[in-house]
Amino acid sequence: MSDKTATRESYGNALAELGEINPDVVVLDADLCESTKTVYFKKRFPDRFFDCGIAEANMVAVSAGLAACGKIPFCSSFAMFAAGRAFDQIRNAVGYPHLNVKIGATHAGITVGEDGATHQCLEDIGIMRTIPGMTIINPADDTEARAAVFAAAKFDGPVYMRFGRYAVPVIFDRATYKFEIGKGVLLTEGRDVTVIATGIMVDAALTAASLLKTRGISAEVIDIHTIKPIDRNLIIASAAKTGAVVTAEEHNIIGGLGSAVCEVLSESRPTPVIRVGTEDKFGRSGKVPPLLEMYGLTAGNIVEKAVRAIALKK
Numbered sequence: 001m002s003d004k005t006a007t008r009e010s011y012g013n014a015l016a017e018l019g020e021i022n023p024d025v026v027v028l029d030a031d032l033c034e035s036t037k038t039v040y041f042k043k044r045f046p047d048r049f050f051d052c053g054i055a056e057a058n059m060v061a062v063s064a065g066l067a068a069c070g071k072i073p074f075c076s077s078f079a080m081f082a083a084g085r086a087f088d089q090i091r092n093a094v095g096y097p098h099l100n101v102k103i104g105a106t107h108a109g110i111t112v113g114e115d116g117a118t119h120q121c122l123e124d125i126g127i128m129r130t131i132p133g134m135t136i137i138n139p140a141d142d143t144e145a146r147a148a149v150f151a152a153a154k155f156d157g158p159v160y161m162r163f164g165r166y167a168v169p170v171i172f173d174r175a176t177y178k179f180e181i182g183k184g185v186l187l188t189e190g191r192d193v194t195v196i197a198t199g200i201m202v203d204a205a206l207t208a209a210s211l212l213k214t215r216g217i218s219a220e221v222i223d224i225h226t227i228k229p230i231d232r233n234l235i236i237a238s239a240a241k242t243g244a245v246v247t248a249e250e251h252n253i254i255g256g257l258g259s260a261v262c263e264v265l266s267e268s269r270p271t272p273v274i275r276v277g278t279e280d281k282f283g284r285s286g287k288v289p290p291l292l293e294m295y296g297l298t299a300g301n302i303v304e305k306a307v308r309a310i311a312l313k314k
Helices: 007-021 039-044 056-068 079-085 087-095 110-115 124-129 142-154 201-213 232-242 257-268 288-294 299-311
Strands: 025-029 049-051 072-078 102-106 135-137 159-162 185-188 193-197 219-223 226-228 245-252 273-278
Touching: 007 025, 007 039, 007 102, 007 142, 025 039, 025 056, 039 049, 056 072, 056 079, 056 087, 072 079, 072 142, 079 087, 079 102, 079 124, 079 159, 102 142, 110 288, 124 135, 124 159, 124 226, 124 245, 124 257, 135 142, 142 159, 185 201, 193 201, 193 232, 193 257, 193 299, 201 219, 201 245, 201 299, 219 232, 226 257, 232 245, 232 257, 245 257, 245 299, 257 273, 273 299
Parallel strands: 025 049, 025 072, 072 102, 102 159, 135 159, 193 219, 193 245, 245 273
Antiparallel strands: 135 226, 185 219
């Protein structure tokens, strides 16, 4: 691991790089370009940048029109507004005709901090999972976020990408990391319990694995950057090996990664699963580290849940 970077920065930097190599890429924003970091693209390609104002629903509709004309639109806003305010347009104007629109949702999760419950989107993955044909990516770090943007541009179909405001450790080496939509990443092998994490909780999961090792517990850690389509084969194979699973996400445990993993395993490999995430609660205003502690989004909580999951083995 190295320096910390917020994945919203990664998103902005990747868009600017992508614009250099793909003239069909256009970027739309809802009067938040300084915060979503699409301003980097705007400065390089002002003729391919469209500020739609504080009107996410209209922005998505415009994006759909651009996609129908052969462009590759990336439309950007805070996750709460991208997934919540514009749901109708995403479902009917993008999802139903399966148009090639990419949604860059920044400021997701509890780590928006002082902006509080109205801006701390903890439901967006669940909302987007219900739209048929929607691909959902929640990268863990700067390297993965950049790779996700380039992969989304090559992918034909709607993609929802989730980025954060809070700077997180860089886990992957950009020179060697291979990103593939729909494929999880096995980070550490283990025999006693599987920890399946996404987004900022991947770093916490790796820390938890180290803590568990001091207790003589061998944890397998998997990074699931693509929530939909999820890597069923990797999840089933790991659960079969360890016999106990913990999921970890900066999202409501209802509808997110935990729900997706439970669906896979209940159908194909019944296994004890304990979920780490916000437990059917709204966020609240505060500094990020205390909020993570308050809502149990920590390595220590993953350790506690892992011990409980192991005890549930038959």
